[in-house]
Amino acid sequence: EAGVAQSPRYKIIEKRQSVAFWCNPISGHATLYWYQQILGQGPKLLIQFQNNGVVDDSQLPKDRFSAERLKGVDSTLKIQPAKLEDSAVYLCASSPGTGGAKETQYFGPGTRLLVL
């Protein structure tokens, strides 16, 4: 079974530029998550989708970050305009169901973003 796919793996941009990340979850997984991991810290949830709908985007900086999950499969996370503090690894994860306490999330390889 193929895992969670993400691209690109690395991205370097200048501040105020825009960038987009793509995620393809494990086939059949209903729930998709985007996490931000700043160097030296644990990941922090940015947004959670269940199928097409947003379940939790309380920690998403909506003035610059946006995300969508068209047709309940692939997802794109966008930053516009980027700031220096957005330098981080962006991790996509998926889980089979609705996100209950027992449900394991499976992560992709992440996209390392450096904002100069």
Next chain:
Amino acid sequence: AQKITQTQPGMFVQEKEAVTLDCTYDTSDPSYGLFWYKQPSSGEMIFLIYQGSYDQQNATEGRYSLNFQKARKSANLVISASQLGDSAMYFCAMREGGSGNTGKLIFGQGTTLQVKP
């Protein structure tokens, strides 16, 4: 408030020895799950082991076991017979399962483990 605490920023262990990575958590939700993930330098988070709050026995997965002490709110990871490939960052995470919770994972700060030959 910090919900997951990993107090060991870095640990060393000799190859073939066992090592314990500490994790304490804080929640008032009676239904929750505890997870451990491994993150090698490549960056991917690899799921290792899961413990449910209602599970009576400690979870085990191969060389990994979870020392779950509910009253103390601790969920330490034990790695037996350490291998060089175990060198990585290890994260403890919790998911609260009560109504109103979306199921997001809350991560600790991580512990870097280095296995010495």
